[in-house]
Amino acid sequence: MDAVPGGDAKRIHDLALQIITEKEPVRVWPLLMERLTADLPCDLAVLIDLNWRAGTGHALTGSPDWLHEAPLDALIHAHMRSHPLLRHYALTRDKTPLTMDEVADDRWWKGEAYRAGKDAIGIDRQLALPLSSEPGRIRGVIMSRSGGGFSDRDLEYAALARSLLDTVEAHEAAAFAHHTMRADPAEYKITPRESAVLALLCDGLTAHAIGTRLGIKAATVTKHTENLYRKLGVHDRIAALRKAQALNLIPPTPGQQR
Numbered sequence: 001m002d003a004v005p006g007g008d009a010k011r012i013h014d015l016a017l018q019i020i021t022e023k024e025p026v027r028v029w030p031l032l033m034e035r036l037t038a039d040l041p042c043d044l045a046v047l048i049d050l051n052w053r054a055g056t057g058h059a060l061t062g063s064p065d066w067l068h069e070a071p072l073d074a075l076i077h078a079h080m081r082s083h084p085l086l087r088h089y090a091l092t093r094d095k096t097p098l099t100m101d102e103v104a105d106d107r108w109w110k111g112e113a114y115r116a117g118k119d120a121i122g123i124d125r126q127l128a129l130p131l132s133s134e135p136g137r138i139r140g141v142i143m144s145r146s147g148g149g150f151s152d153r154d155l156e157y158a159a160l161a162r163s164l165l166d167t168v169e170a171h172e173a174a175a176f177a178h179h180t181m182r183a184d185p186a187e188y189k190i191t192p193r194e195s196a197v198l199a200l201l202c203d204g205l206t207a208h209a210i211g212t213r214l215g216i217k218a219a220t221v222t223k224h225t226e227n228l229y230r231k232l233g234v235h236d237r238i239a240a241l242r243k244a245q246a247l248n249l250i251p252p253t254p255g256q257q258r
Helices: 006-020 025-039 065-069 072-082 084-092 112-121 152-178 192-202 207-214 218-232 237-246
Strands: 044-051 056-063 125-131 137-145
Touching (some): 006 025, 006 152, 025 044, 025 137, 025 152, 056 065, 056 072, 056 192, 065 218, 072 084, 072 112, 084 125, 125 152, 192 207, 192 218, 192 237, 207 218, 218 237
Antiparallel strands (some): 044 056, 044 137
16 A cells, blocks of 8 residues: 555544544544544535445534534435445445445435435535444444545545544544443444534533534534433433433443442
8 A cells, every 4th residue: 555645644643643642532522523524524424324225314413513403314214225335335245444435336426315414404515434233233433524535545544543443443442341230322322423512521521612612513412411311211401311320331420329
């Protein structure tokens, strides 16, 4: 493989440094999505987790922030099996970043799935970063930009970024194995961004303060909080924190007995 341009290597270095120095671990994946959209650049990036055998899956987090209000799960459920990139990774277990142009034929560009994604959230030319996952599952990042496709240099950057993202995945898995009593928020369809909001709710922060900490609008924090209440089956902050502690989604408050 040809040497990666110095600018790309520096961006990967800066991204890795930002990850390991991030004081809020729950913000790492949203941070990664933000940086990927800026570094390539691309219009959007989405972290997905799919059960290919069951035909189900979820968008865990993405950038820009308006994607959290978009019908991503509905698009996944309706069209994941007809998506050429996802089908390629499901059938081959390949871990090479690929573009849609490399695997799709005219049927994709003229089909319902392409039109649905473009109409709903502007998905056009796509680049996938597949991450390590269990057999029968697909976990990775889908990026999209409008107009022109992705270059060989973009693919070189994507290959480095993919390795970095897999390292983050492995670190998270090790941390989860170490804290065996902590539940996986994904089991309750709680996204990484919602987990970040939940953690800061525990500290008693206001919506404005949480928004400042996470770099999002207070109104978006309120929307994430409403989603948390709905998923936890509660109606206020105190009940949400108690329920999250009961489910082992967050640690107990100091002095609280488990």
